[in-house]
Amino acid sequence: MKIDWDRRTCSRRGHITYLPQEEHLREKLRADTALGEAWRCLRCGDFALGDPHGSGPAADAPLVPRGKVLRDLFILRFLAVERAIRGVFIVLAALAVWQFSNRQDAVRRFFDEKLALIRPVARHFHYDLDHSPVVGTIQQAFGYRHSTLLLVAGLLLVYALVEIVEGVGLWRAKRWAEYLTVVATAAFLPLEIYELTEKVSWLKIATLLVNILAVLYIALTKRLFGLRGGRTAFDEERHSASLLEVETSAGVPEPARNS
Incomplete structure (x- = not known):
């Protein structure tokens, strides 16, 4: 269909x-x-x-997104929401790491006390908590220095800020945000591929595919990095559309253009 x-857009926003x-x-x-x-x-x-x-003059008619441009804008805003939500969760993770760094000893005591209580239950079900990967990862975190945890929290905040800025820029269809999204997303692709070599999961595969498709889609459709004529072709395409808004709406066919 x-x-x-x-x-669809006019029904929501008006003509x-x-x-x-x-x-x-x-x-x-x-x-x-x-x-x-x-x-x-x-x-x-x-x-x-x-x-x-x-x-006013036909040449000054407003540039009204429609057709393919509206579809592209919808996809960009979908990516914008995804980036903003991810940024919020990363901020929460950074706050959690920061709070953990300030209460590391108290959290360790609490964890050890609860672990001692549930260890007999786990043994009853033939589960060795002392060799559990999850328990081992948590215990390893208790050995990190306070400065190291603060550094991790700071890096997470920077990463969250980049994601939120991407989201705002993509929602407003800013070209700098498209560049930022492509560069930032592509930079993490090697890490995502490396994680798949360590452990394969459907979530990791889906995330990798979505990020690869996002990079290719934005770079090609927005003609970034000189692709498909680069910024010159992109500006000519948009400028031509703005000059033909009234003519097209009036029923005068547009001259054929090479895609």
């Missing part, structure tokens, strides 16, 4: 209409109805009752 991104100074375009965008004057939406092409939202 094909999604009509234009009408966007424009009154061009050019007479031939104005007549094609305007219609008289029994309920009054109506103007064609620059996004979906449907007529909407009421006065236009703006006016």
Whole structure:
């Protein structure tokens, strides 16, 4: 089922209409109805009752995202939400490490007391807590220096800040955020691949695939790093679309362009 991104967006945000100074375009965008004057939406092409939202030369018509651009914006905002949520969880992890660094001895005593209580129960079910990987990892953490834990907490906060900044920038469709997302995500791909060599899990595989697809999608569709003509081709594409908004909405076909 094909999604009509234009009408889907207009149903949520409303139509966007424009009154061009050019007479031939104005007549094609305007219609008289029994309920009054109506103007064609620059996004979906449907007529909407009421006065236009703006006016001026056709070249100054607002750049209204539609079609493929709307689809790309939806995907970018999906990635933005994912980055923001991840950033929040990393902040919580950093706070947990920081609190642990300040209460390391108390946490160790509490852990040892509870471990002693449940050890007989675990033995009853033939489970050796003393050789448990989880227990071993926790006990290893108790041996870290206070300064080391503070460094880890600081690095986690920096990582969280990068994720949150990525999320905000992607939500606003900023080009610098697209570069930041591609570079930051690609930088962690070798680490994710290395983790798979240590232990394979469906979550790790899914995360790796999502990150690889995100890097390729953003880099190719946004023409980053000189791909597909680079910034020049990207600007020409957007500038051409802005000049043709009114003409296209008025029913004048766009000249063919090579994809």
